[in-house]
Amino acid sequence: MMGEYGLLKHGEEGESIPVPGGEGQKMPAAGSPAAHSESGRGLAESESSAEKAGNTDGLAQRDRQLEERRRQASEKLRNAIAGELAGRSPEETRTETLLWNALILYQDVPFVTSKNLQFTYSIRGYEMFVSRKDKSITRSTVNLAFGMAMKLLREDQPLSGPKKLGTFGASYLYPIFIQIGVIPVEKTKKRKRQKTKEQD
Numbered sequence: 001m002m003g004e005y006g007l008l009k010h011g012e013e014g015e016s017i018p019v020p021g022g023e024g025q026k027m028p029a030a031g032s033p034a035a036h037s038e039s040g041r042g043l044a045e046s047e048s049s050a051e052k053a054g055n056t057d058g059l060a061q062r063d064r065q066l067e068e069r070r071r072q073a074s075e076k077l078r079n080a081i082a083g084e085l086a087g088r089s090p091e092e093t094r095t096e097t098l099l100w101n102a103l104i105l106y107q108d109v110p111f112v113t114s115k116n117l118q119f120t121y122s123i124r125g126y127e128m129f130v131s132r133k134d135k136s137i138t139r140s141t142v143n144l145a146f147g148m149a150m151k152l153l154r155e156d157q158p159l160s161g162p163k164k165l166g167t168f169g170a171s172y173l174y175p176i177f178i179q180i181g182v183i184p185v186e187k188t189k190k191r192k193r194q195k196t197k198e199q200d
Contacts, residue, residue: 066105073102078181085153095150096143102180103128103142111175114161119172130172137169145173149182159187 077098084095107122119132127136145165152159159165162174177183 070102070105070109073098073105074181077102081150081153081182084150096146099142099146099180099182100139103176106176106180109179111172111179113171113175115171121172121176128169130169133169133172135168137172141167141169142173145170145177146182149177153183153187158189159183160189 077095080095080098104123108120110118110120112118117132119130121128121130123129126139128139128142129136145167148165148167149159152164157164159174162170164170165174165177167173174183178185178188
């Protein structure tokens with residue numbers, strides 16, 4: 001190697017040679033175990049950095065894929081609900097299955113209750129476990145809440161709060177239902193009563 005260090009010559013195998021520009025420091029000779037160890041460490045460090053970068057890219061790609069799967073599940077659910085409300089889809093069980101599939105995909109996503117309490121949930125078997133509650137919400141309870149939401153949607157009634165669902169765990173199911181598309185945002189607002197004055 002040429003440059004400010006001058007010409008470097010490797011010593012005999014196993015012999016140490018002076019490090020250019022280094023006062024009293026020695027560099028392991030090529031072929032010596034120490035040289036392999038030094039080069040191995042450098043290679044391991046560069047591989048480790050590449051691996052970390054690869055892991056970060058891989059995680060980001062997985063997150064994007066999961067987000068896309070959530071979006072598709074919500075869209076399928078909304079379409080099924082729209083079809084059922086229009087009388088095109090008499091199979092309630094199909095919509096309930098799409099609902100449960102969407103709930104599975106939305107595990108560990110942070111939600112906020114109407115009282116501004118943050119929570120997440122996980123699903124094991126046919127039960128939903130909310131981070132703020134000890135008791136689980138069963139799938140049949142989820143279906144009851146969903147049935148009530150569908151009833152109010154058919155009647156064109158507002159779903160202005162969790163109490164409208166009328167089931168255990170409604171305070172948690174309500175924001176989830178909004179997020180995954182069961183309850184349209186416009187239905188969460190109370191209807192304003194328009195008062196008309198009669199004119200003589």
